[in-house]
Amino acid sequence: MKVCIAEKPSVARDIxxxxxxxxxxxxxxxxxxxxVTWTFGHFCTLKExxxxxEQWKFWRLEDLPMIPPSFGIKLIENNGVQKQFKxxxxxxxxxxxxxxxxxxxxEGELIQRWVLLKAKCTAPVRRLWISSLTEEAIRNGFQQxxxxxxxxxxxxxxxxxxxxxxxxxxxxxxxxxxxxxxGKTVLSIGRVQTPTLAMIVARQKEINAFVSEDYWELKxxxxxxxxxxxxxxxxxxxKAQKGLAYLQEHPFEVTSFEKKDGxxxxxxxxxxxxxxxxxxxxxxxxxxxxxxxxxxxxxxKLVTYPRVDTTYLSEDLHPKVAGILQDMTPxxxxxxxVLASPIPKLKTVFDDKKVTDHHAIIPTGVHPGGGLPPxxxxxxxxxxxxxxxxxxxxxxxxxxxxxxxVGQVPFKVTGKxxxxxxxxxxxxNDTSIKKEGEEEEKFIPDFVVGExxxxxxxxxxxxxxxxxxxxxxxxxRAMETAGKQVDDEEMRELLKxxxxxxxxxxxxxxxxxxxxxxxxxxxxxIFATQTGIDLIDTIRTELxxxxxxxxxxxxxxRLIEKGEYAMDTFKDELIAMVVDLTKEVKxxxxxxxxxxxxxPAPAPATEDKPKxxxxxxxxxxxxxxxxxCPKCREHLLLKGNSAYGCANFKVCGFKIPxxxxxxxxxxxxxxxxxxKGKAGKLTLTDTxxxx
Numbered sequence: 001m002k003v004c005i006a007e008k009p010s011v012a013r014d015i016x017x018x019x020x021x022x023x024x025x026x027x028x029x030x031x032x033x034x035x036v037t038w039t040f041g042h043f044c045t046l047k048e049x050x051x052x053x054e055q056w057k058f059w060r061l062e063d064l065p066m067i068p069p070s071f072g073i074k075l076i077e078n079n080g081v082q083k084q085f086k087x088x089x090x091x092x093x094x095x096x097x098x099x100x101x102x103x104x105x106x107e108g109e110l111i112q113r114w115v116l117l118k119a120k121c122t123a124p125v126r127r128l129w130i131s132s133l134t135e136e137a138i139r140n141g142f143q144q145x146x147x148x149x150x151x152x153x154x155x156x157x158x159x160x161x162x163x164x165x166x167x168x169x170x171x172x173x174x175x176x177x178x179x180x181x182x183g184k185t186v187l188s189i190g191r192v193q194t195p196t197l198a199m200i201v202a203r204q205k206e207i208n209a210f211v212s213e214d215y216w217e218l219k220x221x222x223x224x225x226x227x228x229x230x231x232x233x234x235x236x237x238x239k240a241q242k243g244l245a246y247l248q249e250h251p252f253e254v255t256s257f258e259k260k261d262g263x264x265x266x267x268x269x270x271x272x273x274x275x276x277x278x279x280x281x282x283x284x285x286x287x288x289x290x291x292x293x294x295x296x297x298x299x300x301k302l303v304t305y306p307r308v309d310t311t312y313l314s315e316d317l318h319p320k321v322a323g324i325l326q327d328m329t330p331x332x333x334x335x336x337x338v339l340a341s342p343i344p345k346l347k348t349v350f351d352d353k354k355v356t357d358h359h360a361i362i363p364t365g366v367h368p369g370g371g372l373p374p375x376x377x378x379x380x381x382x383x384x385x386x387x388x389x390x391x392x393x394x395x396x397x398x399x400x401x402x403x404x405x406v407g408q409v410p411f412k413v414t415g416k417x418x419x420x421x422x423x424x425x426x427x428x429n430d431t432s433i434k435k436e437g438e439e440e441e442k443f444i445p446d447f448v449v450g451e452x453x454x455x456x457x458x459x460x461x462x463x464x465x466x467x468x469x470x471x472x473x474x475x476x477r478a479m480e481t482a483g484k485q486v487d488d489e490e491m492r493e494l495l496k497x498x499x500x501x502x503x504x505x506x507x508x509x510x511x512x513x514x515x516x517x518x519x520x521x522x523x524x525x526i527f528a529t530q531t532g533i534d535l536i537d538t539i540r541t542e543l544x545x546x547x548x549x550x551x552x553x554x555x556x557x558r559l560i561e562k563g564e565y566a567m568d569t570f571k572d573e574l575i576a577m578v579v580d581l582t583k584e585v586k587x588x589x590x591x592x593x594x595x596x597x598x599x600p601a602p603a604p605a606t607e608d609k610p611k612x613x614x615x616x617x618x619x620x621x622x623x624x625x626x627x628x629c630p631k632c633r634e635h636l637l638l639k640g641n642s643a644y645g646c647a648n649f650k651v652c653g654f655k656i657p658x659x660x661x662x663x664x665x666x667x668x669x670x671x672x673x674x675x676k677g678k679a680g681k682l683t684l685t686d687t688x689x690x691x
Contacts (some may be wrong), residue, residue: 003095004036004128005088005112007103010299011133015101018138027087031525035091039102041442043081044073044114046166061178065171065582067575071163073114078652089119100148101128105307105357106561107504109151110158111136127151129357132304132364154357157561160570164553165191167571171578172544175585180538182592187535188516191550192479192501194536196406197518197528198545199483200470201536202529210466216240220406222252225444227411240459243409250407252455257402257447264395266423268311269349270386272503273480275306278382280473284524285375287472287507293379294361301366303383307357307504312354313362318345319328321391327365331384334426338391349390362387397577400444406455415444426435469525472510479506482551497558498551515638530602534593541581627674637674644670 006012012029016022020032028037049056052068057533075085092098098121102112116125126149130141156453172189181187216237218229234240268274275294279285285293294306313321321343325335363384372380396419404411416439418424470478478484480499501509513519518532528536536545543549559565627637629646631654639642656670665673 001095002034002097002099003091003123004034004099005092005115006036006038006101007108007111008040009038011101012036014133014135015128015138018135019142024158024266027084028091035095036101037084037088037091039084039088039111039115040080042076042111043085044075046162047072047074048506059174059178061175061586064175064586065175065578067167067578069510071166073118075118080653085115085119088115092116092123092189093119093120095123098123098125099128099142099145100125103307104129104131104305105504106154106161106502107307109154110162113155113158124148130305131300131358133299134301134364134366137364149644153561153563156567157557160438160560160567161557162682163571164557164574165576168544172581175582176535176538179585179588180593183242185531185593187593188512188518189539190509190545191514191553192505193512194539195483195500195545195547195550196475196479196509197532198514198536198537198539199478199547200475200513200519200526201528201632202532203470204533206467207469212466213464215462215464216459217460217462218243218247218409219460220247220252220411221436222404222453222455223445223447224318224400227252227402227413230403230410230412237459237461240461244457244459247406247409247455247457251452252404252406252411253452254447254449255403255405255410257400257444257449258397259400261419262397262399264397264422264424265384266348266392266394269313269362269390270383271309271311271360271505272306273476273659274310274311275361275379275382277473277476277509278386279379280471280476280524282295283375283378284383285379286510287476288511289375291504291507292380293376294383296376297383300372301364302368302380304360304362304364307363307502308358308361309503310355310358311360312351313359314347315345315350315352316354317359318350324363325388325391327367328363328384329387331388334385334388338388339424343391346390350407389423389426393420393428395422395424402444402447406457413444415442417441417443426555471524475526476506478547479509483547497555498548500547500550500554502554503689511682531593538593540588541584543577544581628670630674644674 004012004015004021006015016029016031016034016036019034019036021029021034021036023030025035028035030036036392047068049066051072051074052066055063056066075082087480098116100109100112100116102108124144127148127150128138129146129151130137130142138333168191169189172194173187176187176189215233215235216239217233218231218240220227220229229243234243270278272291272294276285276287276290279290279293280287291306294303297303298306309608322339325339325343361383363380368377368380393479398417398419400415400417420438421428468474479501480497482500510519513532514521517529518529518535520529553570556565556570560567560570629637629652631646631652637646638649640655643657646652649655656665656673
């Protein structure tokens with residue numbers, strides 16, 4: 001008997017259907033020589049400090065640093081997990097072969113390997129590695145099963161990541177909390193979380209320190225075209241008025257006219273980060289929400305595997321592209337021009353050297369139908385249009401630069417015209433699509449060098465603008481490039497190995513910073529709270545908060561994945577860093593830190609408008625986000641779209657709906673239900689909803 005272990009029940013059901021295991025049993029499917037079972041999220045976790053030594057249960061400076069002699073794993077304390085694990089354990093101990101059908105990525109590999117390790121599996125293991133959940137992909141995947149040992153390096157990288165996060169997170173969080181926190185405040189430190197916060201704090205300080213200044217520019221209109229003086233901005237209105245008087249005494253003369261044809265390259269296919277960026281810019285979706293929506297689309301077989309960091313396709317996909325485009329019937333009007341000719345094998349799309357475990361996110365060709373939620377429809381549309389646009393001709397443009405002078409004052413204007421829209425046809429009705437750094441279209445008439453004539457000069461008064469606050473889109477880009485400001489897509493690809501975090505974890509890092517009240521949001525802008533600023537100011541060790549240095553760790557993890565760096569070396573380096581950090585902080589002195597108020601720091605005004613007085617927001621009496629889940633007692637409570645639920649909902653399954661029997665629950669009722677088990681006539685059992 002062959003035992004297949006999938007990442008969740010729905011995937012197990014799809015696999016069982018394809019391979020003929022159609023008999024439903026308790027916790028698995030059986031048939032045709034297969035048993036198909038499943039996990040759901042993390043079944044195992046690294047042991048906690050108190051699992052190694054009793055005294056590590058208590059947060060004491062004298063016990064730090066905590067360096068276990070060797071790292072062990074344990075089963076999560078959850079009835080559903082333990083029941084399903086027993087099923088898996090029994091099946092793998094009686095089978096001839098195990099087929100690991102877990103999520104085809106680093107985290108999925110780690111989850112399944114830990115389960116097999118805990119279940120003491122001795123049977124040979126093979127790996128199903130697929131990029132979509134269509135019947136064809138599953139069937140092909142089973143015909144090309146790989147030996148599990150091919151993914152030993154991927155597992156080693158996942159283990160190194162988990163151990164690194166444990167060593168730094170457990171030690172540094174206790175260290176800074178005991179040394180600098182007041183009362184019950186917990187100062188959370190993380191390998192990726194802290195440098196991400198440091199970037200936001202640095203930007204916040206720039207914004208807070210910014211003082212807006214007035215400036216004046218000289219402009220003039222000649223032949224219905226506005227030119228700007230190509231000189232430094234003027235610092236006083238008196239200088240501007242003198243300049244204006246000078247311009248009024250001289251005619252405008254054209255000194256140079258240049259028109260160059262150019263091209264705008266097609267937008268790259270989506271990796272997860274660029275999809276999250278696009279969805280945040282266009283729909284203001286959070287990175288976390290976008291990940292949920294695209295994961296749902298993947299499980300509905302509509303798009304390929306989403307947790308990817310490449311914008312390329314493998315070359316063997318080229319023959320399949322035409323079929324996928326033909327199957328995208330809702331987009332037939334857009335795909336028809338592409339399908340009229342053979343699909344070009346573009347190097348900007350197909351490149352085996354740029355593809356790692358998976359290729360870019362593309363549609364599978366499966367018809368989405370009419371039952372998708374609107375958010376998922378929008379994400380699907382982003383992916384579908386980007387896929388189609390990749391095979392359109394380039395956009396042909398004309399760039400015009402005109403130089404002139406009035407007396408001795410030089411002037412300049414630039415413009416751009418679209419000659420052939422090419423791929424922009426796919427976005428003809430979408431005003432929000434604009435590549436980074438791209439100028440708006442602006443028509444410039446033809447001029448002749450030496451022509452001269454009257455003009456209409458004027459003074460333009462403006463104000464200097466503060467640095468832009470981070471949005472989730474720009475923060476994701478900064479994480480991807482370890483804080484470097486990069487617009488060029490080729491350069492961004494080169495920097496990905498040194499980015500901080502992984503595409504699949506960055507959304508969760510941002511959500512953690514919100515939950516810890518280190519950052520807050522005002523419209524789309526992200527601000528650091530005073531707690532976040534104080535925490536970063538307290539951390540003197542550059543390694544903890546430098547995006548570039550953290551990016552170097554990330555690069556080493558990728559090298560482990562490629563078999564080019566030893567996991568033990570990485571672990572030893574982290575242990576040495578934690579030991580040094582502990583010595584440094586224990587002897588440090590700095591001000592204590594408390595939780596910041598809910599309101600974010602305001603952005604400085606860019607105009608001299610009278611400010612409305614705002615009443616200070618009253619502090620909420622009940623902080624439901626600080627409560628632990630009453631079921632698993634391990635994770636915090638999170639507010640969702642329709643319910644409060646366990647932060648580890650996929651495993652725990654606990655949630656309290658906002659509304660019960662047509663009556664909306666108050667915060668106090670939710671608080672009482674979680675802490676006391678009842679609120680008025682309601683009891684906790686009335687609200688339990690376990691899926």
